[in-house]
Amino acid sequence: MRATVKVLARRAEVFPEGQLVVHEEFRGLRKPIASLSLQRFNYDGDPSDLPTWQALSGTDGTFADTYCPDGNALAMMSIGILPELHKQGLANRLIDAALVLACELDVEHLMGSYRPSQLGAYMVENVDGSPEFYIQARRADGLPLDPWLRALTRKGMELIRYDAEAMKIEVPLRQFNEYRLTPGMRSRVRHLATSDAGEIWLCGATGHFEINDRSVVYREANVWGKIGRLGFVSGGSAAT
Numbered sequence: 001m002r003a004t005v006k007v008l009a010r011r012a013e014v015f016p017e018g019q020l021v022v023h024e025e026f027r028g029l030r031k032p033i034a035s036l037s038l039q040r041f042n043y044d045g046d047p048s049d050l051p052t053w054q055a056l057s058g059t060d061g062t063f064a065d066t067y068c069p070d071g072n073a074l075a076m077m078s079i080g081i082l083p084e085l086h087k088q089g090l091a092n093r094l095i096d097a098a099l100v101l102a103c104e105l106d107v108e109h110l111m112g113s114y115r116p117s118q119l120g121a122y123m124v125e126n127v128d129g130s131p132e133f134y135i136q137a138r139r140a141d142g143l144p145l146d147p148w149l150r151a152l153t154r155k156g157m158e159l160i161r162y163d164a165e166a167m168k169i170e171v172p173l174r175q176f177n178e179y180r181l182t183p184g185m186r187s188r189v190r191h192l193a194t195s196d197a198g199e200i201w202l203c204g205a206t207g208h209f210e211i212n213d214r215s216v217v218y219r220e221a222n223v224w225g226k227i228g229r230l231g232f233v234s235g236g237s238a239a240t
Helices: 005-014 053-057 090-104 119-125 131-136 147-154 173-180
Strands: 019-026 029-041 073-081 109-114 157-171 190-195 198-202 208-211 216-227
Touching: 005 019, 005 029, 019 090, 029 053, 029 090, 053 073, 053 157, 073 090, 090 109, 090 147, 109 147, 109 157, 119 131, 119 198, 131 157, 131 216, 147 157, 147 216, 157 173, 173 208, 173 216
Parallel strands: 073 109
Antiparallel strands: 019 029, 029 073, 109 216, 157 216, 190 198, 198 208, 208 216
């Protein structure tokens, strides 16, 4: 469930300084290779009051009806890096830029409802597992098992609340079946369980599909985390 170009363009109109992009020079042109989308909102310090990712993104995902220009917090909403440039330090550059921007805007919190990057693959391989268990899982060095949560933890992120229903989207059964039969998806999309409420299908992504006679609903679980010590960040630029 990726943001469209139209949605990203509208976010840039609503909160332009919060849309961070890393460019690469290519034949005299600046080519975007990574981006981080930030939202500004108010956080009262109580994790139980945090919204879901979907609620914070707004009715249409563009931030237009939820952006708070005087908010005391920045939320990292989505990150994108070209696949061939993964593990090149671009995520760190974007997080550093977000930290600098948070200080420039004088906000108190940099946080996010983070999507564990390998949760979908874990659930496909461990059908009896749970998102909560995976999110809390640690390697031998004490860092999170999940690569994205691990990168954030290295930047000082602390988990503060499980976002059990970060995203909930109803889709037509036809669209689900087309997705399920797409080449490359057949080995990842699998039936997990059947109950009186309907069927549950894993999809190889962070969330899962719930299917009954009336609808197909995609549900995704994230985890809220907060990166502290904003006052200790100095120098650099939020523009990359």
